[in-house]
Amino acid sequence: MKKKKGNGYAKYGYLFTLPFTIAYCIFSLYPTLYTAVIGFTDLKGIGKTDFHFLEHPFDNFVTILNSPTFQTAFKNTLMMWVLNFIPQILLALVLAAWFTDRRFKVPGAGAFKVMFYMPNIITAATVAILFNALFGYPMGPVNDLLTRFGILSAPYNFLVKKNIARGIIIFIQTWMWYGYTMIILTSGILGISPDIFEAAEVDGANGRQTFFYVTLPNIRTILLFTLVTSLIGGLNMFDIPFLFLIGGPDNATLTTNVFIRNQAFAGSYMYNRAAAASMIVFVVICAASAVLFYALRDREEEKLQKIIRKQEKEQRRKMRQQQAAGNR
Amino acid sequence: MKSDNHHYAAKTIVFIICVFLAVLSLFPFVIMIVNSTRSTTQIQQHAVSLIPSGYFMKNLNILLGKSFKPSVGFMNSLIVSVGATVLATYFSTLTAYGLVVYEWRLKRAYFSFIMAIMMIPTQLSLIGFYQMVYKIHMTNRLSMLILPAIASPSIVFFMRQYMIPALSMEIIQSARIDGAREFYIFNRIALPIMKPAIATQAIFCFVNSWNNLFTPLILLTAQQKYTLPIMISLLRGDIYKTEFGAVYMGLTMTALPLIIVYLALSKYIIAGVALGSVKG
Numbered sequence: 071m072k073k074k075k076g077n078g079y080a081k082y083g084y085l086f087t088l089p090f091t092i093a094y095c096i097f098s099l100y101p102t103l104y105t106a107v108i109g110f111t112d113l114k115g116i117g118k119t120d121f122h123f124l125e126h127p128f129d130n131f132v133t134i135l136n137s138p139t140f141q142t143a144f145k146n147t148l149m150m151w152v153l154n155f156i157p158q159i160l161l162a163l164v165l166a167a168w169f170t171d172r173r174f175k176v177p178g179a180g181a182f183k184v185m186f187y188m189p190n191i192i193t194a195a196t197v198a199i200l201f202n203a204l205f206g207y208p209m210g211p212v213n214d215l216l217t218r219f220g221i222l223s224a225p226y227n228f229l230v231k232k233n234i235a236r237g238i239i240i241f242i243q244t245w246m247w248y249g250y251t252m253i254i255l256t257s258g259i260l261g262i263s264p265d266i267f268e269a270a271e272v273d274g275a276n277g278r279q280t281f282f283y284v285t286l287p288n289i290r291t292i293l294l295f296t297l298v299t300s301l302i303g304g305l306n307m308f309d310i311p312f313l314f315l316i317g318g319p320d321n322a323t324l325t326t327n328v329f330i331r332n333q334a335f336a337g338s339y340m341y342n343r344a345a346a347a348s349m350i351v352f353v354v355i356c357a358a359s360a361v362l363f364y365a366l367r368d369r370e371e372e373k374l375q376k377i378i379r380k381q382e383k384e385q386r387r388k389m390r391q392q393q394a395a396g397n398r
Numbered sequence: 399m400k401s402d403n404h405h406y407a408a409k410t411i412v413f414i415i416c417v418f419l420a421v422l423s424l425f426p427f428v429i430m431i432v433n434s435t436r437s438t439t440q441i442q443q444h445a446v447s448l449i450p451s452g453y454f455m456k457n458l459n460i461l462l463g464k465s466f467k468p469s470v471g472f473m474n475s476l477i478v479s480v481g482a483t484v485l486a487t488y489f490s491t492l493t494a495y496g497l498v499v500y501e502w503r504l505k506r507a508y509f510s511f512i513m514a515i516m517m518i519p520t521q522l523s524l525i526g527f528y529q530m531v532y533k534i535h536m537t538n539r540l541s542m543l544i545l546p547a548i549a550s551p552s553i554v555f556f557m558r559q560y561m562i563p564a565l566s567m568e569i570i571q572s573a574r575i576d577g578a579r580e581f582y583i584f585n586r587i588a589l590p591i592m593k594p595a596i597a598t599q600a601i602f603c604f605v606n607s608w609n610n611l612f613t614p615l616i617l618l619t620a621q622q623k624y625t626l627p628i629m630i631s632l633l634r635g636d637i638y639k640t641e642f643g644a645v646y647m648g649l650t651m652t653a654l655p656l657i658i659v660y661l662a663l664s665k666y667i668i669a670g671v672a673l674g675s676v677k678g
Contacts, residue, residue: 079501079580086496093546101523105526108525182419186423187664191605192609193609193611193653197426200653204426206642211433218446245423302519308612313611355519
């Protein structure tokens with residue numbers, strides 16, 4: 071290690087990380103704890119800030135967990151995430167395998183990447199309202215195309231059908247994110263040592279075998295990373311469902327974050343219930359983060375640390391023994 | 399040879415699928431842009447057309463005649479995004495520098511802490527955040543959307559990973575021997591070395607901040623403080639219900655600058671996304 075061990079510089083370590091520490095405490099830690107506290111109180115009503123703790127502290131949590139609307143929102147969120155993640159990761163994997171194939175180059179691969187990723191960069195609010203207009207009834211562009219090509223005999227009101235509304239949101243999410251996932255996976259595949267691929271080629275593996283037995287096992291960390299970040303993003307879905315159909319029709323596209331927003335900043339301004347709902351989602355996400363943290367930890371470094379700690383312990387034990395011998 | 403034919407067929411299929419996906423990516427935006435130049439009557443007759451019409455200015459006038467003020471939203475979004483990007487990249491680099499260059503007792507614990515909080519989304523503490531900001535009468539202040547950027551754990555993580563191989567301790571040592579103060583070394587020596595990483599992170603930080611809807615929607619209630627995504631949400635309102643041309647116009651005005659900037663910087667953006675995955 072080339073790092074300096076000097077004692078005089080240690081204070082700069084604390085000093086340089088101090089702005090982060092302060093900003094984190096004020097803008098993240100305190101609000102998180104405050105949200106948790108509000109979950110146990112009677113804080114509701116527009117413009118209210120004072121509160122009392124409830125007689126039965128878990129009342130809000132019980133109410134939220136038993137609320138059919140919250141259950142619907144949670145189920146919707148999870149379902150829309152799962153159904154968008156599966157096609158997204160499959161499409162991204164196939165495209166990444168094509169774009170990194172050593173035997174044939176896809177013509178214009180660079181331009182395709184640019185186009186596939188483009189929807190991701192556009193403001194989600196714009197995308198949501200654009201799709202709302204595209205599926206408009208009776209004369210939105212989609213209806214226009216379908217009737218013009220004779221697929222539908224009359225315009226169809228897509229946006230009042232629960233499953234179609236959900237399906238469109240799933241489509242938008244997939245459409246916005248598969249390009250991103252593809253680039254991540256491509257760079258993961260390019261990071262695999264070429265020697266492994268050459269060895270597979272020498273052994274006579276075909277394209278499919280190489281993909282399943284060489285490529286996939288070597289990018290499992292990145293796959294897991296994609297899975298967990300996508301899950302966390304998916305559980306926080308807000309912009310698209312909120313602006314596409316405001317959670318409708320009949321709560322079919324209501325997500326937990328839209329639910330939280332509606333509880334706290336509309337109707338009777340139930341900050342306490344919204345806070346309780348936030349904390350429930352928070353626990354789910356923390357569990358997911360823990361999985362990622364565990365999976366991505368630096369195994370080599372950890373082993374090294376363990377050995378160092380063991381040696382230190384050994385040394386201390388020896389010193390103590392010597393001291394004890396000296397005392398005797 | 400048979401396998402060559404097979405090869406050729408596979409290549410064609412791959413290419414066709416890619417073209418289809420590319421069209422799918424572009425088509426909604428093409429319709430949006432073309433329809434922003436067409437009158438509401440034209441759109442009602444045939445909503446899909448690839449031929450622009452002459453109603454650009456008329457749509458613009460209808461749009462701007464109501465509560466949609468894109469220039470206000472644009473300015474506010476610019477202030478928030480530039481502010482947040484500058485703070486996030488500068489302080490994240492500073493924090494990473496503290497974690498890489500110095501040996502201090504809590505260093506390891508601090509880095510583990512950053513990794514642990516990296517994935518926690520800020521939206522979930524929004525109720526507490528709103529209550530805190532409301533109590534100190536700071537709602538409708540753009541600074542409340544900028545200052546939290548000082549603590550951006552994932553950017554710190556990225557900067558640390560980039561800094562460990564890029565920054566050599568020898569340079570820092572020789573600067574110290576020349577009598578340079580620690581803070582000076584960071585600003586004059588470390589920051590320039592970190593420029594490529596800062597540029598990459600700046601793009602994504604800017605885009606994220608620019609596109610953010612949830613937090614501004616909760617904090618900003620005064621129209622003159624609205625950021626662009628909140629302005630966009632007004633297009634969904636009843637006042638534009640029958641003005642299709644104007645709605646497409648509004649969407650185009652918010653999306654077109656992003657598309658142009660994206661196409662201009664696409665090389666760096668795609669490379670940046672790829673770089674972000676090589677974490678850990």
